[in-house]
Amino acid sequence: MIKMKKSICKVLLISIVTIFTSCESFLETSSPSVVDAEFVFSNIETARAAMDGAYEQWRSTASQYVFGDGLFYATEVTGSDIERHPESFSNQPGRHYPECLYQNGTYASTYGLLSYQTESNAYTYLFSCVAKANSIINAMESTAEFETFMSADEASDLSQLYGEAVTLRAVAYRELIRYYGDVPYAYLSGVAAVGLSPRDSIYDVCISQLKTVEPLMYRVEENSTVAKNVFSRTFVQGLIGRMCLDAAGYQTRRTDLGSDFYKDGEGNILSFETMGTSNNNSEYGRRSDYLTLYETAKTYLKACIDNPGSAMFYSSDPRPTGKNGQVFDNPYQYFFQQMNDLEYADESIYEYNMTQGVGNDSRPYSYGRVSSGGSSKAYPCKSYGQGRVNPAFYYGMFDPKDKRRDVSACVTGSTGKGIETLIPFTPNSKANGGGITFNKWDENRMASPYVLKQRTSGIHGPYMRMSEIYLNYAEACAVTGDAGTAKTYLTMIRERAFPDGEANVDEFISASGSLFKAIIQERGFEFAAEGDRRWTLIRTGLLPEAIQNIKEMTLAMMNGLQTNGYYTFENGNTISSYVYTKLVDAKATYGYRLTTQCPEGEEDDPVLYPAWRGQNDDWEGIASSNGLSFTYSSTNTNLAIQGLFSYIDPNSTEAADLVADGYSQVDWGAELLDNYDEYYTYLFWDYDYTSAPIYLWPYTPNIISTGDLSNGYGFSQN
Secondary structure, three states: OOHHHHHHHHHHHHHOOOOOOOOOHHHHHHOOOOOOHHHHHHOOHHHHHHHHHHHHHHHHHHHHOOOOOOOHHHHHHOOOOOOEEOOOHHEEEEEHHOOOHHHOOOOOOOHHHHOOOOOOOOHHHHHHHHHHHHHHHHHHHOOOOOOHHHHHOOOOHHHHHHHHHHHHHHHHHHHHHHHHOOEEOOOOOOOOOOOOOHHHHHHHHHHHHHHHHHHHOOOOOOOOOOOOOOOOOHHHHHHHHHHHHHHHOOOEEEEOOOOOOOOOOOOEEEOOOEOOOOOOOEEEEEOOOHHHHHHHHHHHHHHHHHHHOOOOOOOOOOOOOOOOOOOOOOHHHHHHHHHHOOOOOOOEEEOOOOOOOOOOOOOOOOOOOOOOOOOOOOOOEEEEOEEEEOOOHHHHHHOOOOOOHHEEEEEEEEOOOOOEEOOOOOOOHHHHOOOOOEEOOOHOOOOOOOOOOOOOOOOOOEEEHHHHHHHHHHHHHOOOOOOOHHHHHHHHHHOOOOOOOOHHHHHHHHHHOOHHHHHHHHHHHHHHOOOOOOHHHHHHHHHHHHHHHHHHHHHHHHHHHHHHOEEEEEOOOOOEEEEEEEEOHHHHHHHEEEEEOOOOOOOOOOOOOOOOOOOOOHHHHHHHHOOOOOOOOOOOOOEEOOOOOOOOOOOOOOHHHHHHHOOOEEEHHHHHOOOHHHHOOOOOOOOOOOOOOOOOOOHHHHHHHHHHOOOOOOOOOO
16 A cells, blocks of 8 residues: 555545445446556566556546546536537537536436436546556555655656556546545455545545655656656646645535545544535535645645746747747747647646547547538538637626637637638537637647548647646635735736736736635636636635626626617627628738737737637648648638627618628627527526535446445435
């Protein structure tokens, strides 16, 4: 076993009621056999091969069953105040009821709606990762060399590899807890995970284990084997901070398991600070000892900041002006451009790797800029666009000067034939509808997009980067009373997103209501369109407040559109019932089709603003490099948009002049009114802002029967 207090081991074996049985269990079918330690770990090459197999299990699980078509895809990336789904509510109840907190818990018992929680999905595959990790951990612990490399004062190849296995187990449990709450805990190879264990014990034990291996691992790219697709000391420091914030945060816990069920890692019964009202035999609260966890987070996050290995944080854009005059000047966007270029981004601490042309790649198909292209030989291929941006967030919460807005969200997609198109608000997928698209991953923006088949872009999966470390550290400092340091790191994040002198940090903190709330709001802008927001709001206790705010903003927007034909938000942005668009030859005018940061003073240019859109500059060359042919149907490939942020009276001379200039009047905000229920009524449908939010997923019948588990939170047992 990993070195830890005997009382923690006792909790794992007795207090948290984990029961281990023989190989007959359902989960055991996906567990590997016990690794022969003396053979596999006789040299580092065979040991590394064993860990590579564990990484492949994690990569496959993450890309397909968690972040690909799994639970993150179904709810996390769509179920917040800033992100939403593209299709009608009735068309996808298996996603939308869990997304809207099961209509205040009312629909929690309707298992038939939960199509995304199947018998062979995230739960099973995450436990497969646990099993792979346990095999390596147990095998290494049985070797003669174990005590030697674990008692050393510095990292070695073997201690690094052992730390990677321990980290994989912690990562898998972190994801399991996020989706299911309390789960079984297993740490023995070949023994199935059964019986319910309190999440708080699991958090504490995993954090303790990570603290043990952290000093015996290499920082990212400090060693030739520790690339950015490998768990490093840098990543472990960030993960300790991340898991401490999770463990310290608000979560919905069951009240039907007995008053002595929830324990810490030492076996002590926990007390909780609750908020709101109970719901479906559950309460929403946080551990009373949460400050201790925040202090631990501070220690390890600061260590990560002080020596992050090769991970960097850019405060300015390193790119020069493009050869045709393109202005970049957006260090925030540079991270995503590197990913679009199939590189490990400089700011990344860890990404799970993908291979172009292979597998099921969710970026940009699910979480990127949408395209109505076909499944193959399209420009670009189909991008479904599971995640969309809430219009009230895009218009009303994002500061117009914030350089992250246009990187995160876009009102246009692609036809799939090299042409830009406005995305309607009518419920649909691809660029045919669904509203404002995510924009951080876009095959138009790739130097070598894969046009032979959809969902195989080769873009890696981002899992931790430096801006999260800064914001987590700022949060931990704010909660523990170190306001000066918290503001310093908030300022670093905010200032790089604005033109010089425009960040207005003090004004932003005041408008947010507190330094803590400002940090969480800033995190929303930093990670918009990435699916981070839902869990962040849950664990910080700000979910009810955020839901109420977006509902009120959306209702005011709808009322304004209904009454006046437009609505102006407090930040000065106006959404109108109609906009005016026309296709233009951007390459002839600017020298390029794919736009970048809008040059300062050019915000009135209807092609360059909003920024970060357009089309790939050379679809003909890309087609040719793939042995295909492509010819533009028209050189007018880019969409000029007038009236996107200001009201143009459709009966005015201005409107008539635009029409005379070739623009067409197009429904915009009017479509929101036509789909009122989709954008307002079903937005966290019937949530009352006080009941414990039912955000978790149920166990399936087979898992219940074979795992000695029971469902809570109002979920059915069959």
